[in-house]
Amino acid sequence: MEMNQTQRLPVPKQVAWEALNDTALLKQCIPGCESIEPDGDNAYLLALTAAIGPVKARFKGRMALQDIQAPDSYTIQFDGQGGAAGFGKGSAHVRLDAEGEETLLSYTVNAQVGGKIAQIGSRLVDAAARKMADSFFTRFTEALGGGAQEAAAQEGEGSGQDKNQDGSQDSSQGGGQSDEPKRKRSWTAWISKS
Incomplete structure (x- = not known):
């Protein structure tokens, strides 16, 4: 299994590095x-x-x-046993890049699983790993001072799309205007095309 992801953290690089080395956190x-x-x-x-x-x-x-390059990167080697459930082992390369007052955390994980876990199938294993990673970063971002809504807002800004409360995406860049005029414009545009 290989997994790559990038996460924006609402703190300077040094603070992010210290948090990544804080076992209690x-x-x-x-x-x-x-x-x-x-x-x-x-x-x-x-x-x-x-x-x-x-x-x-x-x-x-x-x-x-291993390969600790404070405060830029390190590699995590891991090996775990789950009894009859099986085992997991591998490595994760973690890198921090400063972006103004924020930090971009990137990681690449290479892992192997065996035993009952391996028999489940790679899709379920990958989905469980991604869910754990997402949960970790949600908690980590909140612990660093960025609430879940703040993280979601930053994520929306990064993609150039806004999410409405119902979860649908709106790709217009009108920021701050109500949904009503946006719908009207797109409806009018659709009528004029026909």
């Missing part, structure tokens, strides 16, 4: 995380519960930080 943000304890230099023992498709298991594993 990470424990709060990682879905299902029960504990993160030091295990030598730049290494940690983790315990977490995760549900992947119909398989729910408690995983214990080790995470080590």
Whole structure:
């Protein structure tokens, strides 16, 4: 499995770096995380519960930080066992880039799973991994001072599209105007085309 993602954080780069190295904060943000304890230099023992498709298991594993280029990037090597559910191992390269008062966090994960988890199928495993990553970044962004609505607003600005309250997207750039005139214009444009 390979997964790439970029996330905008509402804090300067140094603050983001410190937060990524704060085990108490990470424990709060990682879905299902029960504990993160030091295990030598730049290494940690983790315990977490995760549900992947119909398989729910408690995983214990080790995470080590390597290739540390503070405050720009590091690589996380991980290896976890979930008993009869199977195992997961791999690496994640995490990079921070400053963008004014905000930080762009990019990561690439390469992972292998085995046991019952592998039998579930790659689509379910990928979907569960993406859901966990999304949940982590929602919590992480909120913990750094950006609320969920603020993060959603930044996400909408980045894509050039606004989301209405009903979840539909509006690609016009009229910002700040009510939905009524926008609908009228598009309806008028549609009539004039016919």
